[in-house]
Amino acid sequence: MSSSRVQTICPFCGVGCGITLKVDERGRLTGVEPVPGHPISHGKLCEKGWSTAYAIRPDNRITQPLKRCRDRFEPVSWDEALDDISQSIREILDESGPAAIGVISSARATNEDNYAAQKFARAVLKTNNVDHCARICHSPTVAGLKQTLGSGAMTNSAKDIFATDLIVVIGADPTENHSVLGGQIFAAQQHGAKLIVIDPRQTRLAKVADIHLQLKPGSNIALINAMLQVIFEENWHNADFIAERCDGFDELARQVETITPESVESITGVDAAQIRAVAKIYAQAEKAMILYGMGITQFVSGTQNVIALSDLALVCGQIGRPGTGINPLRGQNNVQGACDMGCLPNVYPGYQGADNDAVQQKFNQAWQGEVANQPGLTSLGMSKAALAGEFRGLILFGEDPVVTDPDQNHVRDAYKQLDLLVVAELTMTETAKLADYVLPAASFAEKEGTFTNCERRVQHIAQALQPPGSAMGDWQWLNALAQRLGSDQLNWPNSQAVFDEMAALNPAYLGMRYDKMIQAQGLQWPCNDDAPNGTDILHRDSFPIGKARLIPVHYTAIDESVDADYPLLLTTNRLHFHYGCGSMTRKSPLLERETPPGLLFIHPDDARQLKITRYAPIGVRSRRGYIETRAMITPDVPPGLVSMPYHFKEAPSNQLTNTAQDPITKMPELKACAVTVFPLPAGQAPKDVAQLREEP
Numbered sequence: 237m238s239s240s241r242v243q244t245i246c247p248f249c250g251v252g253c254g255i256t257l258k259v260d261e262r263g264r265l266t267g268v269e270p271v272p273g274h275p276i277s278h279g280k281l282c283e284k285g286w287s288t289a290y291a292i293r294p295d296n297r298i299t300q301p302l303k304r305c306r307d308r309f310e311p312v313s314w315d316e317a318l319d320d321i322s323q324s325i326r327e328i329l330d331e332s333g334p335a336a337i338g339v340i341s342s343a344r345a346t347n348e349d350n351y352a353a354q355k356f357a358r359a360v361l362k363t364n365n366v367d368h369c370a371r372i373c374h375s376p377t378v379a380g381l382k383q384t385l386g387s388g389a390m391t392n393s394a395k396d397i398f399a400t401d402l403i404v405v406i407g408a409d410p411t412e413n414h415s416v417l418g419g420q421i422f423a424a425q426q427h428g429a430k431l432i433v434i435d436p437r438q439t440r441l442a443k444v445a446d447i448h449l450q451l452k453p454g455s456n457i458a459l460i461n462a463m464l465q466v467i468f469e470e471n472w473h474n475a476d477f478i479a480e481r482c483d484g485f486d487e488l489a490r491q492v493e494t495i496t497p498e499s500v501e502s503i504t505g506v507d508a509a510q511i512r513a514v515a516k517i518y519a520q521a522e523k524a525m526i527l528y529g530m531g532i533t534q535f536v537s538g539t540q541n542v543i544a545l546s547d548l549a550l551v552c553g554q555i556g557r558p559g560t561g562i563n564p565l566r567g568q569n570n571v572q573g574a575c576d577m578g579c580l581p582n583v584y585p586g587y588q589g590a591d592n593d594a595v596q597q598k599f600n601q602a603w604q605g606e607v608a609n610q611p612g613l614t615s616l617g618m619s620k621a622a623l624a625g626e627f628r629g630l631i632l633f634g635e636d637p638v639v640t641d642p643d644q645n646h647v648r649d650a651y652k653q654l655d656l657l658v659v660a661e662l663t664m665t666e667t668a669k670l671a672d673y674v675l676p677a678a679s680f681a682e683k684e685g686t687f688t689n690c691e692r693r694v695q696h697i698a699q700a701l702q703p704p705g706s707a708m709g710d711w712q713w714l715n716a717l718a719q720r721l722g723s724d725q726l727n728w729p730n731s732q733a734v735f736d737e738m739a740a741l742n743p744a745y746l747g748m749r750y751d752k753m754i755q756a757q758g759l760q761w762p763c764n765d766d767a768p769n770g771t772d773i774l775h776r777d778s779f780p781i782g783k784a785r786l787i788p789v790h791y792t793a794i795d796e797s798v799d800a801d802y803p804l805l806l807t808t809n810r811l812h813f814h815y816g817c818g819s820m821t822r823k824s825p826l827l828e829r830e831t832p833p834g835l836l837f838i839h840p841d842d843a844r845q846l847k848i849t850r851y852a853p854i855g856v857r858s859r860r861g862y863i864e865t866r867a868m869i870t871p872d873v874p875p876g877l878v879s880m881p882y883h884f885k886e887a888p889s890n891q892l893t894n895t896a897q898d899p900i901t902k903m904p905e906l907k908a909c910a911v912t913v914f915p916l917p918a919g920q921a922p923k924d925v926a927q928l929r930e931e932p
């Protein structure tokens with residue numbers, strides 16, 4: 237074998253940077269390089285991308301199926317594992333029916349894997365219980381923008397960052413989380429674009445922004461409604477655009493009429509004059525682009541927040557042109573794709589309603605059999621139903637909910653209740669440790685497929701390596717399991733065949749093929765007869781629902797505010813160097829040395845009052861859990877607010893977080909809960925959560 241260089245896509249975030257894997261003559265991954273001339277990353281990668289070789293290296297990979305025998309795992313053959321699992325599935329289906337079983341798929345895996353997962357749920361198990369991490373990420377985007385615009389995705393493209401006059405970053409921290417785009421925002425500002433950041437924390441971009449509105453957590457709607465009030469009062473709205481392309485103006489105008497910036501000062505904590513200034517700059521910019529993230533979606537008001545932002549963009553006509561738009565920064569490398577594939581309980585591939593008779597018929601026909609017709613459960617719904625004894629079997633791959641879902645103790649208890657938990661993973665995660673069977677999964681470099689990035693660009697990923705041991709691609713083991721259950725529905729010859737079947741059923745992907753996609757360095761959906769080369773800007777002339785809808789929304793307070801027992805508000809954030817549950821980035825010694833294994837950011841005033849010194853061991857308690865970690869004292873968080881990343885299994889912030897949910901999407905309020913923080917005796921090392929659990 238000779239050495240090779242294989243061009244593919246970074247497996248971490250939704251930017252979707254081009255990456256070249258360097259493989260030596262013995263078939264080992266020796267390093268990575270950025271792809272020069274790539275349409276998004278232009279020859280750059282961030283530290284996570286550069287660390288890919290560590291993230292998937294063989295040392296701690298799962299290489300063969302494991303079966304739980306009391307409190308240990310025993311290696312077993314694929315045949316034994318699949319026979320046992322299919323037997324358990326049959327028992328659950330016979331005794332409790334398809335409502336008692338479900339699938340959680342992975343926004344880190346390929347479109348092909350995700351298409352197979354929802355088809356496995358709907359056509360083999362006959363259940364709509366299928367979901368993935370978008371639930372706790374951008375599900376409010378999917379629901380909110382679907383209502384207002386007819387399509388829940390980034391309206392514009394990454395390149396528009398360089399074509400705009402004004403960038404508004406609200407509830408997102410791109411230099412940490414979409415790092416290559418974060419760098420592009422800096423560059424665009426240097427070339428003359430204005431930058432406004434709306435965030436309770438002083439993010440890196442907030443520090444260089446022309447204006448930083450440091451609002452109180454959870455007050456987005458009050459702020460945006462006040463901006464709308466100013467815009468209408470001053471007649472800065474785009475009356476022609478509204479008349480031609482929007483419905484619902486009168487109702488919206490009436491709703492915000494009395495919500496002056498002064499009237500929301502105490503809710504938002506933002507000076508009225510600043511709100512007026514930002515309203516003017518946004519409305520009067522020739523081209524203004526909104527980029528947003530988890531500071532909008534991860535609230536009980538998540539969907540309403542998205543609708544409010546959409547109202548703002550629409551009334552100013554900042555949509556449908558280069559350098560404008562409302563742009564959710566989708567997080568995971570393939571979370572846009574996992575949603576497009578229909579790994580959501582309420583929609584089939586292409587957002588075709590699961591409760592719609594015509595759609596059900598279409599898929600019945602395509603998949604040659606009766607598909608599920610009952611409404612499905614969300615991921616958190618499955619946990620809740622498990623605790624109630626109504627949900628018994630979960631097939632899960634490429635997620636670590638024990639670390640990443642809110643209220644860790646609740647998730648652990650729910651998963652322990654299951655009669656069958658199957659986890660397909662690269663490594664032994666905290667969730668895998670609870671499984672009955674752990675299946676060895678191939679990583680992105682060990683299989684072929686596609687990822688859809690945040691700007692709707694579907695990009696090809698090529699196989700560079702052999703999977704370790706007997707690890708398999710996710711659609712391949714799902715097929716093996718389907719066969720055991722008597723179904724041939726997942727029996728494709730290769731990944732291209734999976735993609736072709738999906739594309740034929742998904743109107744936005746209809747015109748895509750692997751060869752065309754490789755040649756074009758990715759195709760942005762919709763790509764079909766009307767747009768054979770894809771679409772860089774959505775809604776240029778019309779919306780999929782005809783006219784866009786302006787929908788008035790009301791400010792809703794966060795679910796759990798501070799009180800005497802829990803006097804500090806906790807929000808959760810991400811760190812540049814670590815990703816999600818940390819199972820991949822924490823394999824890199826270079827990334828690992830950048831941060832301690834857990835930390836809490838606290839303002840100097842609060843630290844002084846609590847007698848907490850720099851890097852001191854501390855305890856953090858909420859109504860749901862307790863962790864120990866170390867304090868990082870910084871004015872980047874305002875007094876009264878503390879912030880923690882969620883990447884560290886030793887000190888998981890999700891011990892503390894609240895499961896209160898957005899009523900529309902069931903998004904939990906991951907960005908705000910009440911806690912109390914106190915110093916531990918000096919010299920005492922923080923205990924990790926596993927040690928704390930073992931203590932009486």
Ligand SMILES: Nc1nc2c(c(=O)[nH]1)N[C@H]1C(S)=C(S)[C@@H](COP(=O)(O)OP(=O)(O)OC[C@H]3O[C@@H](n4cnc5c(=O)[nH]c(N)nc54)[C@H](O)[C@@H]3O)O[C@H]1N2
Pocket residue numbers: 249250373406407408409410412413414434435436437439451452453454455456528529530531532565566567568807808809810811812813814815816907
């Ligand atoms: N390094 C790294 N990069 C990642 C990830 C990772 O784990 N690590 N994860 C990926 C994933 S899955 C996702 S979804 C994206 C997420 O990327 P982001 O959306 O940037 O995620 P967060 O940092 O969680 O939250 C964004 C910001 O919201 C702010 N915020 C909190 N409350 C409010 C509020 O009430 N209003 C406003 N306006 N802002 C508020 C926070 O202070 C924070 O700066 O990142 C992706 N990229």
Ligand SMILES: Nc1nc2c(c(=O)[nH]1)N[C@H]1C(S)=C(S)[C@@H](COP(=O)(O)OP(=O)(O)OC[C@H]3O[C@@H](n4cnc5c(=O)[nH]c(N)nc54)[C@H](O)[C@@H]3O)O[C@H]1N2
Pocket residue numbers: 342343344345346369370372373374530534567568633634635636637639640641642660661662663665677678679680710808809815816817818819820882889890893906
């Ligand atoms: N407190 C708090 N909690 C949060 C958030 C927050 O802001 N605050 N953010 C939430 C958000 S936005 C998200 S998206 C979730 C993310 O939550 P998760 O999806 O649980 O997080 P990841 O770390 O991305 O987990 C992915 C797992 O997939 C595995 N994997 C990677 N590639 C493959 C593959 O091809 N096949 C298989 N089978 N496995 C693979 C990796 O080894 C890793 O363990 O976390 C959420 N949790």
Ligand code: SF4
Pocket residue numbers: 246247248249250251252253277280281282283284285286413414415416417
């Ligand atoms: S910005 Fe995202 S896609 Fe690009 S290298 Fe970093 S983690 Fe990978």
Ligand SMILES: [Mo]
Pocket residue numbers: 369372373374567568571
């Ligand atoms: Mo996410």
